[in-house]
Amino acid sequence: MEYVLIVISAIFVNNIVLSQFLGICPFLGVSKKISTGIGMTGAVTFVMVIATIVTFFIQKAVLEPFGVEYLQTITFILVIASLVQLVEIILKKVSPPLYQALGVFLPLITTNCAILGVAILALGLEDTNIVKSVVFAISHAIGFGLALITFAGIREQLDLMDIPKGMKGTPIALVVAGLLALAFMGFAGIV
């Protein structure tokens, strides 16, 4: 039951993009087409889960025993940056088709605040353990994908609309994102 609550809360109620404002850059940047949106979601899910697992063990096995929690930011960002490089190299070698699909998105992920954000948030869960953290990371990634792909679908339609000159491009995209966030607010209170 606890896990069900985590999943629903992460996907709908506290959606990472639309209510916590993490990962806005890819949300606005790669949402022009549904297909790129799907690729980005895949890459984010992949890295987010691995990053959460690795940072969890670093926190529990290194930072806490030595009492140096204040080094969290600097350690995590380095670990995530090198992890992204590592994933890129391994994918290239092991699974070229997957690399083809996710490759271009991987370097962008280092500066995606959603990855670092979820890694830090997962450590703040009540009596956190590794399974809970992984469930937490996967459901946030799904939430990210849901928001990104919905938004990309709307933006594809938006190209056909007659929009006032000043609102073209980013402004209308932001207003649409606002309306989408308003719709997601309807989920508030179900958890």
Add this chain to the structure above:
Amino acid sequence: MNQLNNFTKGFFKENAVFTLLLGMCPTLGVTSSAFNGLGMGLATTFVLVMSNLVVALIKDFIPDKVRIPSFIVVIATFVTIVEMTMQAYVPALFESLGLFIPLIVVNCLVLGRAEAFASKNNLISSIIDGSGMGLGFAMALTILGAIREILGSGKMFGATIFPEHYGMLVFVLAPGAFIALGYLIAFINHVKKEA
């Protein structure tokens, strides 16, 4: 004259939020009030100036291949300093900014300036560029925060302008952030075209 240009470009011509669309996460996430926006803006400015300063000093010693990771370490160091200082001296602001303080480290604006400007220019210009860009970012966050605060709760920097129950709550919540920024950018685009 040139240095003056270098300083002022961050406010209007190359404003991080309104024209370059960098650092959107904190822009939307912490601007529920003008004070939070200002606090976040100044914290980012400090990190930006200090990291530009250090990057400009060490750029000749760093091998080209490892420059991005080195820049990230420099930035993360200053973010940790800001984090600990704020926790000690302004705990209330620290609480309300929360997760977004460690996330300054992944703010594309900071890394972007280190890579695009400080790694190619001398010390003085890098510091000026950092302060101009940072203060421009702080200005954008404060404006957005002020708009959301007054529309949402009828206050400005905590001082009541009109009674709170006339406010539109949605502007303090998440959707209001997107909508307010959308119209603000549209307005700025319009002004730019006229000018």
